[in-house]
Amino acid sequence: xSGAAMEAGRTLAMGQDEAIGGGRQSVEAPFGKALARLGQSxxxxxxxxxxxxKYTDILPFRDAFPDRFFNVGMAEQNLVAVAAGLARxxxxxxATTYGVFATRRAYDFVxxxxxxxxxxxxxxxxxxxxxxxxxxxxxxxxxxxxxRMIPGLTIIDPCDATEIDAATEAIAEHRGPVYMRxxxxxxxxxxxxxxxxxxxxxxxxxxxxDVGIISTGFMTERALDxxxxxxxxxxxxxxxxxxxxxxxxxxxxxxxxASVGRVVTVENHVVVGGLASLVVETLFDAGIAKKVTxxxxxxxxxxxxxxxxxxxxxxxxTEAVIATIAALK
Amino acid sequence: MLRNSPPGTAxxxxxxxxxxxxxxxxxxxxxxxxxxxxxxxxxxADTLAALYxxxxxxxxxxxxxxxxxxxxxxxxxxxxALWSALAEAGIIPVEELATYGADNSRLEMSTLDTTPGxxxxxxxxxHGLGQGVGQALGLRIDKSDAxxxxxxxxxxxxxxxxxxxxxxxxxxxxxxxxALIDCNGIQADGPMVLDMEPVADKWRAFGWQTAEIDGNDMxxxxxxxxxAREGNGKPKAIVLRTLPGKGVPRIETSEKSHFFRxxxxxxxxxxxxxxxxxxxxx
Numbered sequence: 001x002s003g004a005a006m007e008a009g010r011t012l013a014m015g016q017d018e019a020i021g022g023g024r025q026s027v028e029a030p031f032g033k034a035l036a037r038l039g040q041s042x043x044x045x046x047x048x049x050x051x052x053x054k055y056t057d058i059l060p061f062r063d064a065f066p067d068r069f070f071n072v073g074m075a076e077q078n079l080v081a082v083a084a085g086l087a088r089x090x091x092x093x094x095a096t097t098y099g100v101f102a103t104r105r106a107y108d109f110v111x112x113x114x115x116x117x118x119x120x121x122x123x124x125x126x127x128x129x130x131x132x133x134x135x136x137x138x139x140x141x142x143x144x145x146x147x148r149m150i151p152g153l154t155i156i157d158p159c160d161a162t163e164i165d166a167a168t169e170a171i172a173e174h175r176g177p178v179y180m181r182x183x184x185x186x187x188x189x190x191x192x193x194x195x196x197x198x199x200x201x202x203x204x205x206x207x208x209x210d211v212g213i214i215s216t217g218f219m220t221e222r223a224l225d226x227x228x229x230x231x232x233x234x235x236x237x238x239x240x241x242x243x244x245x246x247x248x249x250x251x252x253x254x255x256x257x258a259s260v261g262r263v264v265t266v267e268n269h270v271v272v273g274g275l276a277s278l279v280v281e282t283l284f285d286a287g288i289a290k291k292v293t294x295x296x297x298x299x300x301x302x303x304x305x306x307x308x309x310x311x312x313x314x315x316x317x318t319e320a321v322i323a324t325i326a327a328l329k
Numbered sequence: 330m331l332r333n334s335p336p337g338t339a340x341x342x343x344x345x346x347x348x349x350x351x352x353x354x355x356x357x358x359x360x361x362x363x364x365x366x367x368x369x370x371x372x373x374a375d376t377l378a379a380l381y382x383x384x385x386x387x388x389x390x391x392x393x394x395x396x397x398x399x400x401x402x403x404x405x406x407x408x409x410a411l412w413s414a415l416a417e418a419g420i421i422p423v424e425e426l427a428t429y430g431a432d433n434s435r436l437e438m439s440t441l442d443t444t445p446g447x448x449x450x451x452x453x454x455x456h457g458l459g460q461g462v463g464q465a466l467g468l469r470i471d472k473s474d475a476x477x478x479x480x481x482x483x484x485x486x487x488x489x490x491x492x493x494x495x496x497x498x499x500x501x502x503x504x505x506x507x508a509l510i511d512c513n514g515i516q517a518d519g520p521m522v523l524d525m526e527p528v529a530d531k532w533r534a535f536g537w538q539t540a541e542i543d544g545n546d547m548x549x550x551x552x553x554x555x556x557a558r559e560g561n562g563k564p565k566a567i568v569l570r571t572l573p574g575k576g577v578p579r580i581e582t583s584e585k586s587h588f589f590r591x592x593x594x595x596x597x598x599x600x601x602x603x604x605x606x607x608x609x610x611x
Binding site: 068117 | 442
């Protein structure tokens with residue numbers, strides 16, 4: 001995390017992000033770069049945004065393919081409607097905005113104009129969970145829960161730059177509507193280049209027997225760091241990364257949960273309706289009676305502030321994951 | 330292969346007879362269920378007749394033809410009118426009209442795009458025009474001269490998304506996009522609960538080439554559609570002043586014309602009234 005922002009404890013200007021990544025290498029705008037690369041071989045890919053091109057990393061695509069890029073202004077319902085229309089003419093639109101607007105504001109359009117007709121539109125949503133200090137208006141703390149309820153919608157919460165690159169390619173290949181959370185700007189590299197992303201598949205990243213962490217999004221990075229630290233304290237911690245929220249890899253989750261003593265879910269999202277709920281439903285369905293401890297955001301709106309301050313306050317840190325597991329009885 | 334394409338001159342009398350035939354289908358369909366959005370259907374019949382039998386370029390045997398003109402019926406509850414037009418156009422069997430609104434019928438009370446000839450899921454009002462903008466942009470990328478017609482209603486203009494779409498259509502200079510705005514003066518709660526006038530001025534202010542006509546005057550409808558063929562960089566709006574229940578005096582004067590439900594026995598009287606009025610017009 002950025003020392004300067006932490007010390008000042010201030011909210012950064014719109015579009016600036018505090019660096020997160022704990023000293024790992026990072027890649028600039030991995031989504032925009034991947035989309036621009038795909039655009040070369042895929043003339044059917046078009047880009048759209050609703051006045052947030054600069055803030056959703058899609059400008060590399062616009063610069064490469066100006067005739068296939070449309071900025072509809074601040075109008076998220078129309079963003080989704082126009083994308084739906086483009087899809088009906090055989091295009092594969094990637095539409096970017098913030099998660100709060102794609103979900104709360106354009107929900108009926110995502111449900112009816114896209115999902116009901118299984119149209120090939122990819123919504124790429126910035127500021128997922130608690131990744132901005134702009135308060136409840138900009139923090140998409142419940143987007144996974146909202147989108148999970150839409151039949152046929154694929155939902156991705158990637159961890160790092162490697163996964164964003166791979167997932168952008170995978171969702172372009174996939175036929176059907178997708179909601180993908182975006183990590184923008186300077187995005188850490190957690191996974192090796194050979195990392196394989198597959199829609200609907202969880203990845204078993206660490207083996208361990210005492211505690212099993214099931215995590216999604218960038219919280220997987222923190223889960224891995226927590227597992228490594230706890231191992232030194234003699235606690236054996238496994239990590240299952242679940243980048244696809246829907247369709248959910250229930251089989252892998254059940255198998256993993258059955259192999260560990262305790263289950264801890266870790267997500268950049270409220271602890272109701274998202275990963276934690278999915279895991280609990282899965283274990284219940286599979287008849288696995290195991291206590292699940294949830295790390296994630298509380299069921300409330302979060303104030304403005306510096307992201308590192310807020311993430312520390314609301315438990316989205318490696319330290320919070322370590323403390324939760326160390327305190328398990 | 331049968332393809333409609335804009336001919337030089339229209340046979341107004343023939344189109345009027347088509348409109349009467351569409352109304353006849355609709356009344357038979359509504360009789361079957363004893364209810365339906367018959368007021369809206371009868372009101373828009375002239376426009377649909379002009380579109381399907383004169384203006385639209387399509388092939389009833391190749392519904393996915395990329396260069397077809399599209400008609401997006403944003404008001405999904407006008408399905409009764411669309412089904413009758415699709416049947417007359419040879420896209421769905423005329424006999425199937427009898428299943429309107431019945432369980433397991435493809436001819437729902439509100440349109441789903443699983444039925445042949447339906448270009449968009451209507452019914453969640455405010456959805457159609459934006460999807461028309463997207464289709465027009467896609468056709469432009471493909472260098473197609475196919476046009477996109479979007480039917481929407483006066484009540485639907487109260488949805489903010491209609492205006493989001495209107496702004497973007499003029500920004501993108503979509504001159505192959507036409508909005509057909511059915512102003513029949515009624516909405517779910519009765520006569521316009523929120524005043525939308527002056528309608529034409531609103532569309533002009535949003536950068537649309539706008540005409541305002543009597544939507545039940547076939548000559549005016551055909552003329553406005555002809556004027557809208559111009560490739561001048563502006564999207565086209567036609568404000569259609571229509572009479573809900575047009576052709577059946579008892580429905581025209583009903584205060585319940587948004588959703589009309591009466592005993593099946595009384596439908597025979599309604600149909601007799603319609604045939605009498607259609608005969609007088611001939």
